[in-house]
Amino acid sequence: MEPTTFVLFGATGDLAKRKIYPALYNLFIDQKLPPTFALVGLGRRELTDESFQANVEQALRHFSRREATNSALNKDFLRSFRYSVLDIGRKEDYVKLLKRIEQREKELCISPNRLFYLSVGPEFFETIAAGIEESGLGSTSGWKRLVIEKPFGHDLHSARSLNRKLSKAFAEHEIFRIDHYLGKPMVQKLEILQQNPALHALWTNHYIANVQITANETVGVEERAGYYDHVGAIRDMFQNHMLQLLMMLTSHLPNNSNSEMVRFKKKMVMESLEPLQKKEVSASVIRGQYNAGTVQGKPVIGYRSESGVSSTSMNDTFIAARLKIDNFFWRGVPFYIRTGKRMKEKSTRIVIEFKEPLKMSSQANDDKKVPNLLVFEISPNEGITLQLNTRDPQHKGEFKPLQIDFHESRDDVPEAYENLIYDAWHGDPTFFAHWDEVELSWQWVEPILEAFEENLVPLHLYEAGTYGPAESDALLAEDGYHWWFDAKPEQKNEIKEGEEQYVCNSTY
Numbered sequence: 001m002e003p004t005t006f007v008l009f010g011a012t013g014d015l016a017k018r019k020i021y022p023a024l025y026n027l028f029i030d031q032k033l034p035p036t037f038a039l040v041g042l043g044r045r046e047l048t049d050e051s052f053q054a055n056v057e058q059a060l061r062h063f064s065r066r067e068a069t070n071s072a073l074n075k076d077f078l079r080s081f082r083y084s085v086l087d088i089g090r091k092e093d094y095v096k097l098l099k100r101i102e103q104r105e106k107e108l109c110i111s112p113n114r115l116f117y118l119s120v121g122p123e124f125f126e127t128i129a130a131g132i133e134e135s136g137l138g139s140t141s142g143w144k145r146l147v148i149e150k151p152f153g154h155d156l157h158s159a160r161s162l163n164r165k166l167s168k169a170f171a172e173h174e175i176f177r178i179d180h181y182l183g184k185p186m187v188q189k190l191e192i193l194q195q196n197p198a199l200h201a202l203w204t205n206h207y208i209a210n211v212q213i214t215a216n217e218t219v220g221v222e223e224r225a226g227y228y229d230h231v232g233a234i235r236d237m238f239q240n241h242m243l244q245l246l247m248m249l250t251s252h253l254p255n256n257s258n259s260e261m262v263r264f265k266k267k268m269v270m271e272s273l274e275p276l277q278k279k280e281v282s283a284s285v286i287r288g289q290y291n292a293g294t295v296q297g298k299p300v301i302g303y304r305s306e307s308g309v310s311s312t313s314m315n316d317t318f319i320a321a322r323l324k325i326d327n328f329f330w331r332g333v334p335f336y337i338r339t340g341k342r343m344k345e346k347s348t349r350i351v352i353e354f355k356e357p358l359k360m361s362s363q364a365n366d367d368k369k370v371p372n373l374l375v376f377e378i379s380p381n382e383g384i385t386l387q388l389n390t391r392d393p394q395h396k397g398e399f400k401p402l403q404i405d406f407h408e409s410r411d412d413v414p415e416a417y418e419n420l421i422y423d424a425w426h427g428d429p430t431f432f433a434h435w436d437e438v439e440l441s442w443q444w445v446e447p448i449l450e451a452f453e454e455n456l457v458p459l460h461l462y463e464a465g466t467y468g469p470a471e472s473d474a475l476l477a478e479d480g481y482h483w484w485f486d487a488k489p490e491q492k493n494e495i496k497e498g499e500e501q502y503v504c505n506s507t508y
């Protein structure tokens with residue numbers, strides 16, 4: 001890894017504390033950072049280098065996945081950290097910053113490679129990019145890169161406008177748009193697994209009946225009403241994370257694909273997605289909002305009673321949609337995507353349901369016939385399960401699921417931000433969102449945004465602590481399917497003791 005100056009806008013913010021510093025610390029422990037690097041943290045608050053380092057150390061103690069109690073180790077890590085006051089709107093602050101960075105580069109004898117990380121609100125992206133360009137911070141003889149957080153625009157128009165402005169200061173290959181779902185280790189494994197010939201052969205409409213992509217959360221809007229009430233599940237999760245999961249799963253990457261091939265194939269998926277017409281959105285999209293209920297044994301209030309949310313808000317906290325990819329591999333296979341807040345369980349999961357369940361013998365109970373499933377558990381647990389159905393000769397040849405399981409121990413799993421910061425530092429764009437994907441994603445969701453805006457899609461209230469509105473189950477039932485979820489012991493009412501099985505949560 002090349003010696004670099006990591007320039008962090010928003011160094012006093014929440015994301016920096018909870019994700020960025022712990023990620024850097026864990027990379028440092030794993031010896032994945034260069035032996036010499038500089039970090040310059042920026043914010044409006046007046047801080048000395050020492051107090052900044054103390055704040056970072058405190059963040060590590062709270063949020064690092066590995067204990068940060070070894071003071072000598074912490075000191076070694078923190079000696080690279082410096083702090084400068086910078087007001088994003090003040091041009092002279094960028095000139096001062098350039099001087100400070102040049103001085104650090106000289107002190108440490110490092111090349112002028114600069115990674116600008118914007119951990120600030122999106123309203124600042126454009127001003128910062130211009131400040132970098134105009135001050136000369138970006139005119140370096142080394143490389144420069146820009147890492148930006150979501151949201152990338154509010155709709156197609158604003159995303160295009162933002163991209164045009166960023167492009168004045170940075171070329172596309174220098175822009176790393178973070179979608180933290182792409183940093184999740186299981187999502188990164190998907191890229192490789194789908195190239196594996198054993199799975200590659202099954203990855204088509206010949207064998208696959210439907211695909212279900214779920215990202216359920218138990219949390220509500222928390223303290224983010226100001227942001228979330230203008231955004232909803234469609235912009236917060238669906239347009240970015242969920243469509244990225246879809247692309248990663250369906251892109252049919254050839255063996256040994258490089259980052260360019262990954263981007264090319266993902267773009268092809270987005271171009272093959274059957275567009276929705278605004279008037280037809282309600283036939284394929286379910287919009288929901290949580291009402292009061294009980295989540296994990298605790299009573300919780302409804303969305304409209306949350307602090308900062310209007311009592312008449314029509315914002316979506318849940319969305320489920322049926323998508324179709326019109327290409328050679330996927331024609332005829334429905335993809336069901338759902339994501340929601342205040343759901344029964346926290347889980348991000350992809351379930352692939354195969355065609356033609358095992359036929360039961362005439363004496364056996366045919367109700368129990370269940371299709372074969374391949375399940376990718378993305379978070380909070382990591383794992384892959386292949387559930388194959390077979391008959392149990394000792395029980396009159398009745399259906400008996402057999403599971404082939406792989407599960408990763410959580411302690412060993414790097415956080416998404418570790419993977420992504422490491423890749424950006426290396427200049428590997430594979431797991432970042434390319435502009436083409438972002439633009440096509442906004443383009444695809446645009447009719448849904450309009451249909452929501454014009455209330456062409458009913459807003460279904462659902463009880464907190466459930467799997468969302470019943471209409472989401474009905475969406476799959478129309479096609480003869482159910483949502484699958486991991487059966488917890490208490491939910492296994494129909495399953496024999498000792499058996500593990502994915503079951504459906506249909507109200508039909």
Ligand SMILES: NC(=O)C1=CN([C@@H]2O[C@H](COP(=O)(O)OP(=O)(O)OC[C@H]3O[C@@H](n4cnc5c(N)ncnc54)[C@H](OP(=O)(O)O)[C@@H]3O)[C@@H](O)[C@H]2O)C=CC1
Nearest residue numbers: 010011012013014015043044045087088119120121122149
């Ligand atoms: N927090 C999270 O979990 C996630 C956040 N994000 C995104 O990351 C970004 C940052 O979020 P978050 O850390 O939560 O935000 P915070 O509000 O916690 O922090 C904002 C940071 O921006 C700085 N800042 C604000 N205004 C100015 C200004 N005019 N000049 C200089 N610095 C300024 C603040 O520094 P100071 O107050 O010292 O000026 C602070 O360091 C946002 O785009 C958000 O959408 C994305 C995913 C998750």
Ligand SMILES: O=C1O[C@H](COP(=O)(O)O)[C@@H](O)[C@H](O)[C@H]1O
Nearest residue numbers: 180215217219236237241348379
């Ligand atoms: O980007 C976001 O993601 C989180 C969910 O992330 P996960 O890694 O916990 O699945 C979500 O809570 C948040 O609203 C959204 O902005």
